[in-house]
Amino acid sequence: MMDHVATIGRLGLLALREYGKAGLLLARVVFYPPNLRKGVPLVIQQIYAEGVLSLLIIIVSSLFIGMVVALQGYHTLAKFGASQELGPLVALSVTRELGPVVTAILFAGRAGSAVAAEIGLMKATEQLSSMEMMAVDPLKRVIAPRLWGGFISMPLLTLIFNAVAIYGSYLVGVKWLALDAGTFWSNMQSSVDFRLDVINGIYKSIVFGLVVIWIAVYQGYKSAPTSAGIASATTRAVVYSSLAVLSLDFVLTAMMIGEW
Amino acid sequence: MNNLVKIDKLCFQRDNRFIFNDVDIAIPSGKITAIMGPSGSGKTTLLRLIGGQLLPASGTVTVFDKQVHSLNRKQLYTLRKRMGMLFQSGGLFTHLNVFENVAFPLREHTKLTNAMIRSLVLMKLEMVGLRGARHLMPSELSGGMARRVALARAIALDPDLIMYDEPFSGQDPISMGVLVKLIRTLNDALGLTSVIVSHDVQETLSIADYVYIIGDGKLIGHGTARSISADISEQLKQFIHGLPDGPVPFHYPANKLQQDLIGEQPV
Amino acid sequence: MVSQRTIESFVGLFLLAATIALIVLAFKVSGLTSFFKGESYAVTAAFDNIGQLKVRAPVKIGGVTIGEVSEIKLDSQTYKAVVTLRINKNVNDIPVDSSAGILTAGLLGDNYIELIPMYSKDFLRNGSEIQDTHSAIILEKLIGQLIFKLSGGNDNTKNDSNTKGANQ
Numbered sequence: 074m075m076d077h078v079a080t081i082g083r084l085g086l087l088a089l090r091e092y093g094k095a096g097l098l099l100a101r102v103v104f105y106p107p108n109l110r111k112g113v114p115l116v117i118q119q120i121y122a123e124g125v126l127s128l129l130i131i132i133v134s135s136l137f138i139g140m141v142v143a144l145q146g147y148h149t150l151a152k153f154g155a156s157q158e159l160g161p162l163v164a165l166s167v168t169r170e171l172g173p174v175v176t177a178i179l180f181a182g183r184a185g186s187a188v189a190a191e192i193g194l195m196k197a198t199e200q201l202s203s204m205e206m207m208a209v210d211p212l213k214r215v216i217a218p219r220l221w222g223g224f225i226s227m228p229l230l231t232l233i234f235n236a237v238a239i240y241g242s243y244l245v246g247v248k249w250l251a252l253d254a255g256t257f258w259s260n261m262q263s264s265v266d267f268r269l270d271v272i273n274g275i276y277k278s279i280v281f282g283l284v285v286i287w288i289a290v291y292q293g294y295k296s297a298p299t300s301a302g303i304a305s306a307t308t309r310a311v312v313y314s315s316l317a318v319l320s321l322d323f324v325l326t327a328m329m330i331g332e333w
Numbered sequence: 334m335n336n337l338v339k340i341d342k343l344c345f346q347r348d349n350r351f352i353f354n355d356v357d358i359a360i361p362s363g364k365i366t367a368i369m370g371p372s373g374s375g376k377t378t379l380l381r382l383i384g385g386q387l388l389p390a391s392g393t394v395t396v397f398d399k400q401v402h403s404l405n406r407k408q409l410y411t412l413r414k415r416m417g418m419l420f421q422s423g424g425l426f427t428h429l430n431v432f433e434n435v436a437f438p439l440r441e442h443t444k445l446t447n448a449m450i451r452s453l454v455l456m457k458l459e460m461v462g463l464r465g466a467r468h469l470m471p472s473e474l475s476g477g478m479a480r481r482v483a484l485a486r487a488i489a490l491d492p493d494l495i496m497y498d499e500p501f502s503g504q505d506p507i508s509m510g511v512l513v514k515l516i517r518t519l520n521d522a523l524g525l526t527s528v529i530v531s532h533d534v535q536e537t538l539s540i541a542d543y544v545y546i547i548g549d550g551k552l553i554g555h556g557t558a559r560s561i562s563a564d565i566s567e568q569l570k571q572f573i574h575g576l577p578d579g580p581v582p583f584h585y586p587a588n589k590l591q592q593d594l595i596g597e598q599p600v
Numbered sequence: 601m602v603s604q605r606t607i608e609s610f611v612g613l614f615l616l617a618a619t620i621a622l623i624v625l626a627f628k629v630s631g632l633t634s635f636f637k638g639e640s641y642a643v644t645a646a647f648d649n650i651g652q653l654k655v656r657a658p659v660k661i662g663g664v665t666i667g668e669v670s671e672i673k674l675d676s677q678t679y680k681a682v683v684t685l686r687i688n689k690n691v692n693d694i695p696v697d698s699s700a701g702i703l704t705a706g707l708l709g710d711n712y713i714e715l716i717p718m719y720s721k722d723f724l725r726n727g728s729e730i731q732d733t734h735s736a737i738i739l740e741k742l743i744g745q746l747i748f749k750l751s752g753g754n755d756n757t758k759n760d761s762n763t764k765g766a767n768q
Contacts, residue, residue, distance in 0.1 A: 114604065117608055117611050118604075118607055120611045120614070121607045121610055121611050121614075124611070124614055125610045125611060125613075125614045128617075164629050164630075168625065168630075194427075195427075198422055198423075198424065198427070199420040199421070199422050199424040200424050200425070200426055200427070202386070202420060202424060203418065203420055203425075205386060205413075206384050206386070206413055206417075206418040207413065207414075207437070207438045207441070207442075207486075207490075208410040208413040208442065209438075209441050209442075210410075226614075229614060229615065229617075229618035230618075232618045232621040232622050232625065233617055233618055233621045235621065235625055235629075236620075236621035236624045236625055236629075239624075239625075239629055258628060261629055261630075262628070262629065262630060265629050265630035266630060266656075267626055270630065271629070271630055
């Protein structure tokens with residue numbers, strides 16, 4: 074019996090140490106004075122690799138999610154004779170919850186896994202070590218640009234997700250289900266508050282972006298330098314960030330509903 | 334003859350096992366020094382200790398008259414610019430082509446113009462015989478070629494010390510011959526000090542000036558290449574001549590054969 | 601290897617797309633109108649009961665939004681709810697004897713303030729107070745009145761024939 078308690082305790086301490094190491098990594102990257110001239114092109118490259126290349130999946134997913142929410146929502150609202158509320162239904166669902174959360178999970182799956190695998194591979198093939206021996210700090214050259222790329226890409230992707238999803242719902246609601254366009258947009262405008270809904274959604278996406286890319290970078294950095302190590306690092310990056318995003322979503326929503 | 338690298342009473346542990354226990358090594362400048370030993374004797378660890386990637390538990394590692402583990406980050410990086418290291422897997426950056434790989438340290442640490450960098454890179458590639466391959470990506474290179482590119486990159490900043498981590502392992506005879514020739518020629522032509530960590534006895538002894546042999550965390554022999562071949566201690570003999578059984582046993586510790594064959598009787 | 605310039609152009613396009621998305625979200629989706637403080641003037645009105653009225657609820661004349669509620673306070677002397685309305689500067693010809701009522705948008709919607717302009721030649725300015733106010737309709741009171749009317753109505757028909765002359 075005591076053995077089990079001891080094991081739990083040991084695992085807990087191990088998890089705490091991991092958290093601490095991850096925190097130290099983040100601190101070293103963020104608080105190290107960056108060399109802007111050399112750093113900015115690297116960050117731009119990473120925004121391309123993480124943000125631009127994720128656009129395809131984000132746009133396609135958001136279009137279909139907007140269309141599905143509109144379709145499902147319409148049929149339920151029609152029962153209450155409230156089909157003119159479809160605009161607000163979709164807009165609020167997307168800007169408050171679906172936008173930040175789904176974008177974060179898709180981002181974790183596409184960019185997070187890529188970053189974890191990349192860094193793990195660089196560690197396994199001794200590229201990070203050779204950089205160190207050439208007196209180039211791999212944290213500044215490899216890790217930091219990927220972190221900043223993630224912080225910046227996530228809110229931008231969320232904005233695009235929101236807009237495309239709402240456009241998708243417009244396609245289904247107005248063009249297909251023949252709701253009145255004027256009512257659709259004006260009801261939406263009167264129900265959606267820019268500060269409380271859109272901006273809060275963006276705050277969420279900033280937090281999620283930080284968490285997803287931080288977990289991905291850390292998992293890659295500490296992976297075992299073998300092919301099995303890289304594979305498990307990639308899986309863990311996706312799973313942990315998805316879990317973190319969903320639990321943080323609840324916490325943030327609770328804070329926001331209580332109006333901070 | 335002064336020593337570029339001096340290792341005194343080095344002790345290093347990992348997982349409660351002594352990788353090095355009171356080891357003294359002196360690397361004379363301008364010569365090729367080989368550090369050899371069986372697998373797992375910590376040879377790569379030694380290079381990492383010299384390069385400052387690992388810290389010793391006790392003892393000192395002095396490079397260019399500076400104690401490596403007492404330097405701060407900036408000083409360590411300045412020291413590393415005078416060292417070149419060739420990793421076992423090459424360590425080429427997979428997202429850059431051959432030219433850019435060799436140009437990397439030049440772009441990072443010097444403010445030379447593109448034209449000057451181009452000339453330098455071409456010359457370094459010429460030294461290793463791969464100037465014509467400069468537009469290839471690392472994935473398109475054979476193992477031996479990748480190592481030669483990594484060598485060109487290691488000498489890009491004209492270091493004073495160059496360390497080779499198992500340069501001959503897994504190479505076909507021709508590539509091996511090429512590398513052997515390159516290491517010796519570069520050392521003499523550029524006035525480098527080379528440290529080779531390897532367990533390829535024949536190749537290493539053919540070019541090394543001085544040899545250290547490590548086993549069980551201790552030095553089990555050192556001397557000039559010629560004297561080592563003739564040494565009579567058991568450990569050394571087994572290593573040098575590649576004898577399958579001796580101080581490093583053939584059988585992994587186990588019960589007597591009869592016990593295992595009869596089987597573990599359920600009690 | 602994609603060249604640096606191509607990368608930068610794509611990143612630029614990405615940022616542009618995100619900015620457009622933000623603008624669309626701001627104006628088309630959430631109807632953010634530029635309601636700067638400088639372009640409005642404040643008017644107060646005291647109500648017995650504000651019902652579900654909230655800050656930022658619209659202020660309308662004839663159904664057209666001309667401002668919003670900026671503050672709701674309780675007057676500790678009169679125990680009335682003092683509501684501060686911010687009215688658009690270019691709507692500056694509201695007579696001082698206009699009335700302010702709290703209505704409900706639709707059947708179950710939010711409350712808003714409807715101003716009904718009267719006939720005075722003096723207009724509301726910054727700091728004016730609207731005197732004629734109608735509180736929100738509280739559903740419970742309405743039901744109470746209805747029940748009373750329905751049951752009281754039965755009594756009245758008996759008395760009506762007796763008190764018809766007196767009632768008129």
